[in-house]
Amino acid sequence: MLNMNTTQTRKRAPRQSREARSQAILAAARQVFERDGYAAAKVADIAAEVGVVEGTVFHYFPSKRALVTRVMEEFYQNITQEVLSGLAEHPGTYEQLLFLVRTHLGVMRDNAALCSVILNSSRDADRELSKDIRQLNRDYTHPIVDIIKQGIARGELRADVSIPLVRNTLYGSIEHAMWVQLADETAIDVDSTARQLTDLVYRGIRAPTRDTSHSTEVAQLVNRLNSILDN
Amino acid sequence: MLNMNTTQTRKRAPRQSREARSQAILAAARQVFERDGYAAAKVADIAAEVGVVEGTVFHYFPSKRALVTRVMEEFYQNITQEVLSGLAEHPGTYEQLLFLVRTHLGVMRDNAALCSVILNSSRDADRELSKDIRQLNRDYTHPIVDIIKQGIARGELRADVSIPLVRNTLYGSIEHAMWVQLADETAIDVDSTARQLTDLVYRGIRAPTRDTSHSTEVAQLVNRLNSILDN
DNA sequence: ACTTTTTATTGAGCTTTACTCAATATCTAT
């Protein structure tokens, strides 16, 4: 006896436009990658999430890696936009650094699973496919270059500050904090951590003040007061 | 016509002690993991490198992941030992920090391929197997805790220094620098980078030097204003 | 309204690779 009801016949998925199907697959892919990580994620699961068969996914994306790459690209575009538009509202080197750190920490906290996938697979990946991802990362972290350059030009920062060093320090530290968060399953305190990290780095790179009474605390206070008065 | 010479019959590998074979497999595994990365590395290649058949590898190690885990363990044991023995020779907070940073940078530069594998697979890994790896990492980075605590006790460092923050900053920054090195295929200048990073962080965490113009009145005002602004 | 063209969808199958296991060869102890 053959039971047709348990071995249910698939209902063919309604035909969709290239764009719509493509987006649905991307959304499902992000979900599954976040849940299982890149290596453990199955294309079959992504297809099932969308309600199509495995082959359909490969009709739209040439490979699993290309799929994760597209997920990353979308994510980077969003957060890069967020940083660029928010940065304009913050005057002063310290405020801008704080904004960058706080925003990046927030992104890491709220998208820890995806960030973990991104960082792992952009590094483990084939050299070719990972290149554009690294470009996206460069675009995302680029604002810090101008912030530091401006700070140096104003005499607010030491002239010998190494920009790559500052970038490594800020983004590396935040990334490290994210791994700890993922391991311990405890959320990062974004505001407090952002302020502490920014303070540490800012103290590390600011030009020594001739006027000794103009201490860090006072300088930061002045900045805070100014930013309030500006609103 | 069947050509027996091209399809050469395997010569059975001479029987070895558990210990000797185990070590040989570990060494070959490290090579292949470094060359290809964890995901792309094939157990068959590791076996071929040793001169045995694939099944032999699984006689000694239950899985590919267990194999990479053992490679990591060996590596961590070596570098942890190196740090612990060298640290005793350096007096003073700054010197010890500089030694830690320089040593870690050197390790990263000289073992970039393996470090990349370790960092990726300890994070992507199954939760269970990655736990002992994280413990090894904690052991390796632990010396910094005592260094900072001593520095604070001596009054050399600010009392409010967050130890996790300093650890994240130092190790995160170095790790970030390593990724850049791997991407750009350019070697890190260990001495120069170590000094710059240590300087930045040390300036960020050292206690402010007593300075008379920073009077108690100003300090109290700063505190009052800050607390008002925080609400 | 009917035919043709295009293309979204399918499911069966191919390939690769981690992993298993019963059989066999080789070493050691008695």
Added chain:
DNA sequence: ATAGATATTGAGTAAAGCTCAATAAAAAGT
């Protein structure tokens, strides 16, 4: 020399990424 222990093997399994010819449905053309 015999027996037991175990190192080694090669064939085979399963899972998952990926291919492709066939099919169905929408769009375009007449």
